[in-house]
Amino acid sequence: MTRKRIILRWGIVLLTVLTILGIGLLVLSVRWKPVLSEKLKAGVRDASGGLYRVDFKDIHLQLLTGSATMDGLVLQPDTARYRQLAVQKKAPVHLFRLRMDRLKISGVGILSAYFKKKVEIHTILLDKPSIDMIYHQVVRRPDTPQTDSTLYQKLAKTIRLLSVKTIRINEADFDYYEGEKKLNRIQKLNLRVNDLLIDSLAEQDTSRVFYSRHVAFELAGYRSKTKDGMYEIRLDTLRGSLVKKELMMKGLKLIPQYAEIPFSRKYSVQKDRYDLKFSQIALTGVDFVKLNEEGRLHLKQLSIGPAKVAIFMNRSLPPPAIDKGRNFPHMALKRLPFPTDIQEIKLQGVDVAYTEFEPSTEQKGTVKLQNVQGTIHHVSNDSLQLLKQRYANAALSTLVMGAGKMDVKINFDLLASDGAFRYEGKIGAFDMKVLNPLSEPLGKIRIESGYVNSAAFAISANRKGAKGKVTFFYRDLKVQMLGKDSEDKATKKGLLSFLANAILIKDDNPTKGVARKADVQMERVPQASFFNLMWKSVFLGIRESVGIGIVPMKPMPEPAGKKRK
Numbered sequence: 001m002t003r004k005r006i007i008l009r010w011g012i013v014l015l016t017v018l019t020i021l022g023i024g025l026l027v028l029s030v031r032w033k034p035v036l037s038e039k040l041k042a043g044v045r046d047a048s049g050g051l052y053r054v055d056f057k058d059i060h061l062q063l064l065t066g067s068a069t070m071d072g073l074v075l076q077p078d079t080a081r082y083r084q085l086a087v088q089k090k091a092p093v094h095l096f097r098l099r100m101d102r103l104k105i106s107g108v109g110i111l112s113a114y115f116k117k118k119v120e121i122h123t124i125l126l127d128k129p130s131i132d133m134i135y136h137q138v139v140r141r142p143d144t145p146q147t148d149s150t151l152y153q154k155l156a157k158t159i160r161l162l163s164v165k166t167i168r169i170n171e172a173d174f175d176y177y178e179g180e181k182k183l184n185r186i187q188k189l190n191l192r193v194n195d196l197l198i199d200s201l202a203e204q205d206t207s208r209v210f211y212s213r214h215v216a217f218e219l220a221g222y223r224s225k226t227k228d229g230m231y232e233i234r235l236d237t238l239r240g241s242l243v244k245k246e247l248m249m250k251g252l253k254l255i256p257q258y259a260e261i262p263f264s265r266k267y268s269v270q271k272d273r274y275d276l277k278f279s280q281i282a283l284t285g286v287d288f289v290k291l292n293e294e295g296r297l298h299l300k301q302l303s304i305g306p307a308k309v310a311i312f313m314n315r316s317l318p319p320p321a322i323d324k325g326r327n328f329p330h331m332a333l334k335r336l337p338f339p340t341d342i343q344e345i346k347l348q349g350v351d352v353a354y355t356e357f358e359p360s361t362e363q364k365g366t367v368k369l370q371n372v373q374g375t376i377h378h379v380s381n382d383s384l385q386l387l388k389q390r391y392a393n394a395a396l397s398t399l400v401m402g403a404g405k406m407d408v409k410i411n412f413d414l415l416a417s418d419g420a421f422r423y424e425g426k427i428g429a430f431d432m433k434v435l436n437p438l439s440e441p442l443g444k445i446r447i448e449s450g451y452v453n454s455a456a457f458a459i460s461a462n463r464k465g466a467k468g469k470v471t472f473f474y475r476d477l478k479v480q481m482l483g484k485d486s487e488d489k490a491t492k493k494g495l496l497s498f499l500a501n502a503i504l505i506k507d508d509n510p511t512k513g514v515a516r517k518a519d520v521q522m523e524r525v526p527q528a529s530f531f532n533l534m535w536k537s538v539f540l541g542i543r544e545s546v547g548i549g550i551v552p553m554k555p556m557p558e559p560a561g562k563k564r565k
Contacts, residue, residue, distance in 0.1 A: 043159070050081045051092075056103075066108040073103045091138045093295035100129035107165070118161040126169045131189075134177040135295065137337070150203050160199070167193035178337070185224070191217040208243075209289060215242035230257055230266065231274075240286075245299075247283040252276075260364075261357065264314035269559075271320075275310040285343070296339045296382065305348035305373070316359035319527035321559035325463035328419040328530045330392065330412040333381045341385045345376040347396065354531075356442060363441030367535075369406075372398040380414060390415045401438070404430035404452060416462065423534060424458040432477070440482060450477035457538050465523040466533055470541020473515065475508045477546065506547040518544035527559050 037059055044054040057072035075098040085091035107122020169191040176184045195213035202211050209215055222235040236251025254276040256263055263273045285300025325331065333340070350372040357364050374396035378389050394410040408425030432450035439445045452474045459468030509516050518541035524533050 044075070049085075050078060051085065052077055052096075065106070067104070067106040068108065069105070070103040072101065074099050086138055089138075091136070092293060093136060093138060094292055095134040095136065097132035097134070098129055100126055102127060117159045119159050119163070120161070121164045122166070124164055124167045126167075126172070128171045128173075129169060130173045130175075132175045132177060134179070135338075136179065137295075162196070162198040164196040165194070167191075167196060186219060186222065188221070189217060189219050191215070210242065213243065216240065225257075230263070231255060232257060242288045245284065245286045245288065247286055249281040250279065252278040252281060260312045260355070261314065264312070264317060264357075267317070269320040270313055270315070270317045273312040275312075276307070277309075278304065278307040280305065294339075296341070298341045298382075299343070301344045301346060302342050303346045303348065305350045307350045309350060309352045310355070311353070312355045312357075314357045316357060319559045323463070323526040324529045325419055325524070325526065328421070328463070330414050330416075330421065331419045331463075333379065333414070336381055339382040341380040341382040343378065345379055347373050347375070349373060352398075358442050361441050361444060365438045365440070365442035367438055368401050369398040370402045372396060378414075386414055400427065400430070401434045403434045404428055418462040418464065420460070420462040422458075422460045425456070427452065427455040429453055432474070444482045446480040446482055448478040448480050450479075451475050455542070457541060459520065459534075459537050461524075461533055461537065463524065465521070466537040467521045468519075468537065468541075470518045470520055470538055470545065471515070472518070472542045472545035473509050474546075477507055506545075509545050516545050518542075520544075 037056075041054055044052055052075060054073065054075050056070040056074070058070070060069040060071075062068070075096065077095045077097065082091055082095065104125040104127070105121060105123070106125075108119070169189070171187075172189045172191065174186040174189045175182055176186075193210075193212050193215050196211055197205075197208070198211050202208060207213070217238075217240050219235065219238040222233070222238070224233050225231070226233065232253075232255045234251065234253040234255065235249060238247070238249050240247040254274055256273055256275055258266065260273060264271060280303075282303040283299050283301070284303070285298075287296070287298040290296045290298055326335075352369040352372055353366055354369075355364050355366040374394065376392060376394040376396075378385075378392045380386060380389075380392070390413060392412040392414055394408075394412075396410075397405065397407045400406050405428040406425060408423060411422045413420040430452050432447045432452055436447055439447060452472075455470070455472045457468065457470045459466050459470075461467070506516075520537050520541045522537055522540055528536070
């Protein structure tokens with residue numbers, strides 16, 4: 001027999017075998033499709049305790065390569081089952097909905113899955129899915145000994161082991177809801193899960209999160225407009241790791257869509273305009289499991305900076321008819337819809353600029369706090385944590401107007417119904433003329449000379465007002481009063497300046513070895529903000545020390561809609 005005939009004969013035999021095998025696999029895949037479909041649906045139903053159901057239009061099997069593709073996959077929660085769990089106080093905080101055109105699974109050990117009930121998968125790919133995450137405020141039962149079946153116990157009737165080397169979610173559209181209300185949307189979110197394992201021992205493996213060795217997500221180039229269209233939010237990158245318990249944001253910006261004055265005129269009352277640029281925000285020690293299962297945000301550290309914060313206020317508009325005391329930092333913390341506990345907030349290289357437009361001078365004045373840094377400890381509204389520690393403590397430092405170093409400590413009473421807090425601090429030496437960009441447009445005063453030796457303050461405050469002591473030591477203070485001439489141009493008020501310097505203003509403190517210290521007591525008006533209360537109480541003490549305490553301060557205008565008596 002010639003060599004060609006041998007090759008031909010064996011080729012025919014091989015082709016025949018492959019044809020029979022192909023037909024057999026086709027028959028098996030056809031027969032397995034309804035079986036596998038039912039097994040998948042039952043597996044999801046059993047694993048979730050009846051809370052979720054999965055459906056798909058079709059499933060394509062390739063038994064030879066161990067791959068499968070599902071078309072038109074939909075994962076939905078069973079609302080009736082959720083209501084039952086809510087009554088039993090076992091309902092989870094979050095529910096999920098998932099929709100996608102195609103799900104791909106590759107590298108499945110078919111024989112091992114069929115004969116040994118061990119499902120081992122190389123890759124699961126979810127390409128461009130739509131994912132909804134729905135937050136519900138639910139009552140959870142108190143901590144009791146664990147009696148519910150574990151995930152492995154729920155799956156044990158169907159499989160003995162489930163292992164997936166890699167799960168990839170590419171460019172997901174992620175929508176976050178509170179009940180029926182959509183709160184936010186993120187597009188093109190990527191997620192990767194490595195080494196998922198569910199077996200009899202995985203439950204006790206503390207190195208795993210959600211049964212996985214590594215769960216990481218990434219978002220790049222995020223942009224969106226706020227609902228009112230007044231701002232654009234931009235984010236260069238967001239990366240997180242559930243196993244490492246960390247989250248990193250870079251290039252986060254809140255960009256106003258209008259310039260300062262046009263922005264303010266979009267409203268009938270005073271409204272802060274924010275321009276925020278955060279180079280980096282890092283969260284470490286994030287308990288993602290507790291966040292998902294209980295809706296509690298617990299983290300060890302929130303690190304912010306470098307960053308630039310610019311705030312603008314147009315004082316030509318009336319203040320809003322609300323009590324801004326509700327927006328004191330620790331009062332606003334109480335209003336968060338979920339328990340929050342941050343062990344430490346760390347600020348590094350944050351520049352703050354607060355600008356006001358003064359209608360009487362038609363000019364802007366800006367307070368600059370450069371290189372704010374420091375820490376805030378125990379920021380919490382979690383009732384369990386507040387039983388252990390009811391106070392948050394801040395220790396911050398900055399350069400006022402880029403010149404005077406200020407150190408301040410703030411103690412917040414997180415349980416006080418009146419927003420009580422205490423603050424104390426000191427300011428180092430600086431030339432007072434650096435305050436002219438603020439004092440001229442807002443106070444109509446030019447500082448001709450003056451040098452601060454030191455200042456200190458210790459004040460207790462709440463929503464009703466503030467009370468404390470201020471010391472302000474300085475030398476050689478001379479001022480020039482400013483006004484407008486007949487042509488509405490800025491001019492010096494010589495007589496008033498002379499009288500102020502000669503009669504009211506004291507050149508030095510101490511004077512002839514005697515130091516003046518000011519006792520401060522002021523009543524807060526409802527439209528005064530947290531920071532307004534802080535700086536105004538200190539400013540009152542400075543006025544007393546300088547000698548102009550008898551001169552009434554300009555009152556804050558009445559809120560919109562309120563008639564003056």
